[in-house]
Amino acid sequence: MFILTRIFPALLGLFLPLLAPAQVMNDPASQKLVLTILDNIYNLEFSEADGLIKQLQVRYPHHPVGPVLRATQIELQHIPLSDNKAASAQFAQAVDQGMQLARRMLDKNEKDPEAVFFMLTCHSYLASLYNNQGESLKAVGESKKAYDFIRDGFKLVDKNSDFYFTTGLYNYYVERYPIEHPIVKPIMFFFADGNMAKGLQQMDVAAQRGLFMRTVANYYLAHIQLKYESNPAKAVAYSNYLIDKFPANPLFTMIYAEALLLSGRYSEARPYVQRLKQMPGKLVPLAVSTFSGLLAEMADKKDKEAAEFYEAALRLPVNVTYTKEYQAFAYAGLARIASRARDRKKADMYYKKVLAIAQYKSLIREARAY
Incomplete structure (x- = not known):
C-alpha cells in the first residue's frame, strides 16, 4: 500500500487569527516565524525551535500549527523515531492534538485548504510511524x-505552490509503487491514476517555488532520482540546496555525499564523508563506513582497504527506512572486489545478498548483470 512518509508541514503561514473569522493568507511576520x-x-x-514553538502556541492555541511543528521536531530529534518508545509516544500525542485542532477547522469549513493540509500531514505522520513500527494494518488505515x-x-495547486509537492508525490508513487510491489495491483483500482513524469515535474515546482515545502521537495526528489530514476547528477542538484542551507543535518549530508559518490565525483564527496564522521546520530556510522569503502574502492583503487570498510559496515546495525540500502552498497562493493580477484563464487554470493535487500534500480541491474 502506498505510504506517504516523513511529509513535513506545508502551508504553515496561513494562520487563523483568534479574533478574526478570515484567514490571514499573507502574514509576513507569522510566515517568517514558522520558516525560522x-x-x-x-x-x-x-x-531554539522549542522556544519559538512555545511562542507560536501561545499566539495560536487553537491552531494545529504548533502541535504539528512539535511533532516534526520530535521526529528529527529522535531519528530513527521507531527505536524510541517514549519519543514515539510524544510524537503520536502531538500529532493527535494537531489532528483534533485541524478537524475543528474543517467542521467550520470543509474546504479550508489549511485544514486539509494539516489533516493530510497528521494522517501521513501516523502512517509513517506505524509503518516503521511494523504495524502495517494501522499504517494502511492512516x-x-x-x-x-x-x-x-x-x-x-493553483492556490498555493506548496500543494504541488503532495500532488506530485501522489502522481509519482501511485504509479511507481505497484511497479515495485506487484502484489498491490489488484487493490490499486481504488486510487485515481497518476503520472510519474508529471509527478516529478510537479514536485520540481515545489522544490523551486514552494515556500514551506521547498526543503522536503528537494529531499524527496534527490531520493527518487537515486532510488528509482538512477540519475545521481539530478540528485546532486536537489541535495545541493539542502547541504548549503542545512549543513548540520546528517540526513542531508548523507544524501549529498551519496549523490556525489554515485555520480563519480569522488574528490567533491570526500570532505562531506569526513564531515559525517563528526556528526551525531545512530544512522551515521553505517553511512560513513559504506561511503569510505566506496572512496577506497572507486577513487583510491585500494580493494583491501575498501573491503575492510565494507565489512565494518555490515557489522553495524541497520535501519530499514534510512540505511538498509547502504548495506546493499557494501555487499555490491565486496562482490566487485571478489570479481576482480577472480573469485566468481564469492562474487555470486555477495550479489545474491544485494538482490535480497537492494531497492535502488542501479544496484539491482548491476547484480543481475553479473
Missing part, C-alpha cells in the same frame, strides 16, 4: 485517510 522554526528544526537547532485529503489537494 522549520530552519531551526532542519538544522538540528532544537532548543494512508487511506490521508488519501482523501490528498485528493482535495489536487484542486488547490
Whole structure:
C-alpha cells in the first residue's frame, strides 16, 4: 500500500487569527516565524525551535500549527523515531492534538485548504510511524485517510505552490509503487491514476517555488532520482540546496555525499564523508563506513582497504527506512572486489545478498548483470 512518509508541514503561514473569522493568507511576520522554526528544526537547532514553538502556541492555541511543528521536531530529534518508545509516544500525542485542532477547522469549513493540509500531514505522520513500527494494518488505515485529503489537494495547486509537492508525490508513487510491489495491483483500482513524469515535474515546482515545502521537495526528489530514476547528477542538484542551507543535518549530508559518490565525483564527496564522521546520530556510522569503502574502492583503487570498510559496515546495525540500502552498497562493493580477484563464487554470493535487500534500480541491474 502506498505510504506517504516523513511529509513535513506545508502551508504553515496561513494562520487563523483568534479574533478574526478570515484567514490571514499573507502574514509576513507569522510566515517568517514558522520558516525560522522549520530552519531551526532542519538544522538540528532544537532548543531554539522549542522556544519559538512555545511562542507560536501561545499566539495560536487553537491552531494545529504548533502541535504539528512539535511533532516534526520530535521526529528529527529522535531519528530513527521507531527505536524510541517514549519519543514515539510524544510524537503520536502531538500529532493527535494537531489532528483534533485541524478537524475543528474543517467542521467550520470543509474546504479550508489549511485544514486539509494539516489533516493530510497528521494522517501521513501516523502512517509513517506505524509503518516503521511494523504495524502495517494501522499504517494502511492512516494512508487511506490521508488519501482523501490528498485528493482535495489536487484542486488547490493553483492556490498555493506548496500543494504541488503532495500532488506530485501522489502522481509519482501511485504509479511507481505497484511497479515495485506487484502484489498491490489488484487493490490499486481504488486510487485515481497518476503520472510519474508529471509527478516529478510537479514536485520540481515545489522544490523551486514552494515556500514551506521547498526543503522536503528537494529531499524527496534527490531520493527518487537515486532510488528509482538512477540519475545521481539530478540528485546532486536537489541535495545541493539542502547541504548549503542545512549543513548540520546528517540526513542531508548523507544524501549529498551519496549523490556525489554515485555520480563519480569522488574528490567533491570526500570532505562531506569526513564531515559525517563528526556528526551525531545512530544512522551515521553505517553511512560513513559504506561511503569510505566506496572512496577506497572507486577513487583510491585500494580493494583491501575498501573491503575492510565494507565489512565494518555490515557489522553495524541497520535501519530499514534510512540505511538498509547502504548495506546493499557494501555487499555490491565486496562482490566487485571478489570479481576482480577472480573469485566468481564469492562474487555470486555477495550479489545474491544485494538482490535480497537492494531497492535502488542501479544496484539491482548491476547484480543481475553479473
